[in-house]
Amino acid sequence: MxxxxxxxxxxxxxxxxxxxxxxxxxxxxxxxxxxxxxxxxxxxxxxxxxxxxxxxxxxxxxxxxxxxxxxxxxxxxxxxxxxxxxxxxxxxxxxxxxxxxxxxxxxxxxxxxxxxxxxxxxxxxxxxxxxxxxxxxxxxxxxxxxxxVSEAWAISEKQTIVVKKALESGFYDTPRGTTLRGLSQELRISPRAVADILRRVHKKLALQAVEAENLNSLK
Incomplete structure (x- = not known):
């Protein structure tokens, strides 16, 4: 809507x-x-x-x-x-x-x-x-x-912890302050699990950006 x-x-x-x-x-x-x-x-x-x-x-x-x-x-x-x-x-x-x-x-x-x-x-x-x-x-x-008008956009507590640690560790910086493996060691979870969590968050952000662009095209 x-x-x-x-x-x-x-x-x-x-x-x-x-x-x-x-x-x-x-x-x-x-x-x-x-x-x-x-x-x-x-x-x-x-x-x-x-x-x-x-x-x-x-x-x-x-x-x-x-x-x-x-x-x-x-x-x-x-x-x-x-x-x-x-x-x-x-x-x-x-x-x-x-x-x-x-x-x-x-x-x-x-x-x-x-x-x-x-x-x-x-x-x-x-x-x-x-x-x-x-x-x-x-x-x-x-x-x-x-x-x-849609459901409130939110990420889970676990996703918040992972994204916060990625930001603090410079994972998104250029050059990177840490690697995926280094991030997984800090969080004490597997690299595959870290990658999956970040992928889900990135998908939500991408969908939000596309929806915003679609709305702007209506103006």
């Missing part, structure tokens, strides 16, 4: 109004956690998190309700200066796009006044299909970040 974050040239009027009422630092912490399109395709229901020292929940709701197209808005303080809100709209630019229909993780309102959308895709093919649809709908975008 892939997690992709795109900066889209779309405007969210109520999010912009919300950001305008917060201090400079909090602008980057305004996050739309969920954006669900209505069945008639004319609006959305959204859950938003915002940090502000300037307004309480009632004031935030009043400001958002004043935006054209907003039907309902309510906010509650869950931690000091942190509010969760529900915003329902009668019309919304993004409701006419494929965006809310995908596996949306969140939408972040950046300091540059742009919306950063993070999605989860099952494959590179699904990601490319999404980009083609954006192109067809003439929605301008910039790929901000792509990461692969």
């Amino acid at each position: 892939l997690k992709a974050t795109l900066k889209l040239e779309l405007h969210c009027p109520w999010a912009e109004q919300l950001a305008g009422g917060c201090d400079k630092i909090s602008r980057s912490t305004i996050t739309i956690l969920q954006c669900i399109p209505h069945s008639d395709g004319r609006g959305t229901s959204a859950v938003v998190k915002v940090f502000t020292r300037m307004f309480d929940g009632k004031t935030l709701a009043r400001r958002v309700k004043g935006v054209k197209g907003v039907k309902e808005a309510s906010f509650v303080e869950v931690k000091p200066y942190i509010y969760l809100g529900i915003v329902k709209t009668l019309s919304c630019p993004c409701s006419k796009t494929p965006l809310p229909h995908l596996n949306l993780l969140n939408i972040r309102y950046g300091e540059d006044g742009k919306l950063y959308w993070s999605f989860l895709f099952a494959s590179k093919g699904e990601f490319h299909d999404f980009l083609r649809e954006l192109d067809e709908r003439k929605i301008n975008y910039t790929i901000h970040e792509i990461t692969r």
